[in-house]
Amino acid sequence: MPDDASVLSPALRDSHFLRACRGEPSTRTPVWLMRQAGRYMKEYREVRAGRSFLELCKDAALAAEVTDYAQRRIDADAAIIFADILLILEALGLPLDYVAGDGPQFARRIAGAADVAALRSPAAAAADCTYVADAVRLCRARLPHDIPLIGFSGGPFTLAAYAIEGGASRACQATKALMWGEPAVFGRLCGILVEALIPYLRAQVAAGAQVLQIFESWAGHAATADYRLHVLPHLTTLVAALPRGVPVILFGAHSAHLLPLWREAGATVIGCDHQTDLAAAWQSLGGPGRIAIQGNLDPALLLAPRETLLSAADACVAAAGGRPGHIFNLGHGVAKETDVEQVVALIAHVHRRSARPMLG
Ligand code: CP3
Numbered sequence: 001m002p003d004d005a006s007v008l009s010p011a012l013r014d015s016h017f018l019r020a021c022r023g024e025p026s027t028r029t030p031v032w033l034m035r036q037a038g039r040y041m042k043e044y045r046e047v048r049a050g051r052s053f054l055e056l057c058k059d060a061a062l063a064a065e066v067t068d069y070a071q072r073r074i075d076a077d078a079a080i081i082f083a084d085i086l087l088i089l090e091a092l093g094l095p096l097d098y099v100a101g102d103g104p105q106f107a108r109r110i111a112g113a114a115d116v117a118a119l120r121s122p123a124a125a126a127a128d129c130t131y132v133a134d135a136v137r138l139c140r141a142r143l144p145h146d147i148p149l150i151g152f153s154g155g156p157f158t159l160a161a162y163a164i165e166g167g168a169s170r171a172c173q174a175t176k177a178l179m180w181g182e183p184a185v186f187g188r189l190c191g192i193l194v195e196a197l198i199p200y201l202r203a204q205v206a207a208g209a210q211v212l213q214i215f216e217s218w219a220g221h222a223a224t225a226d227y228r229l230h231v232l233p234h235l236t237t238l239v240a241a242l243p244r245g246v247p248v249i250l251f252g253a254h255s256a257h258l259l260p261l262w263r264e265a266g267a268t269v270i271g272c273d274h275q276t277d278l279a280a281a282w283q284s285l286g287g288p289g290r291i292a293i294q295g296n297l298d299p300a301l302l303l304a305p306r307e308t309l310l311s312a313a314d315a316c317v318a319a320a321g322g323r324p325g326h327i328f329n330l331g332h333g334v335a336k337e338t339d340v341e342q343v344v345a346l347i348a349h350v351h352r353r354s355a356r357p358m359l360g
Pocket of ligand 1: 033034035036037038039048053080081082083084085086098099100101102103104152168215217253333
């Protein structure tokens, strides 16, 4: 089990992306994009035709191919394994369906103590998801030697919210009602999630992922005090149980108020949404040298005229000031309406604009 960064090959260790995760200088700003493998890509739509999204996730060879293809097509500085944050919920006993146009939906949802008690064991759930680790292993063998592979999971609030709401939700009202009304039940649910996520993420690292990202996508719905009281202890337990030396990126949408808590939880890199001022957020977290930052171009800019896109990218690069520890990304995932040529142009542009001599 690679429990320590020293097992990295020199090409991976010195990659732009891992240097940035560690806050070390590099000769350009690394770029990858959330949802870089997805429906905006013609080749993805072709692979997806004739099989369901879940079938694709569970076919390790195809998931590895989709991941590898996307990295090469857009020249990203990292790959992220093709999977979904909701797979672990299915394995915990909540049957899942992706309904075209309506997003993910669960046939059963968590409404109280009895539903939490009826969940499958976390260890069994993680063991059921070994197809994700299998995809990581196959993908690691295909990727260029200097391109790190990111493993991922959802965060405790986001997964609890999906389980409680039964699908996407505007305001997470049922989630908050359970969190406030039955805090011990909510806590048990988060505890079970974390118990499943620890082996799930550790297996991804053992299979060849160099970095982990925790998508706490919906956490922004929670007020700071509620998140601190009801969620942060679980998140902290999760991060502390991950292999030492493996950078952990924490990301959420509309989450500026939670960034300091994620730093407290032990994140190595803080993901910044596009509503947030990246320079100010980085500074308030301690600034370059203290923590790395990822973000934060508005994904809708990929639908804007090319000059608008590229000048906004310049502004994002300028906000980080070329300082070590910036990973260029979007503030959320690539929209399915995006033209892949816009993505290719964006990444090439950021590579050019951020090129600098190695200092320090
Ligand atoms: O980033 C990547 O390229 C890796 C793959 C990835 C997917 N989902 C593939 C996917 C990752 C990292 C995710 C994470 C994920 N999944 C999140 C967190 C990120 C975020 O957006 O905040 C969330 C909330 C989910 C849950 C989920 N899965 C949603 C809301 C949807 C979209 C449903 C829809 O119809 O719009 C999915 C499905 C999904 N996950 C797709 C992909 C490529 C589309 C599935 C398809 O082919 O139809």
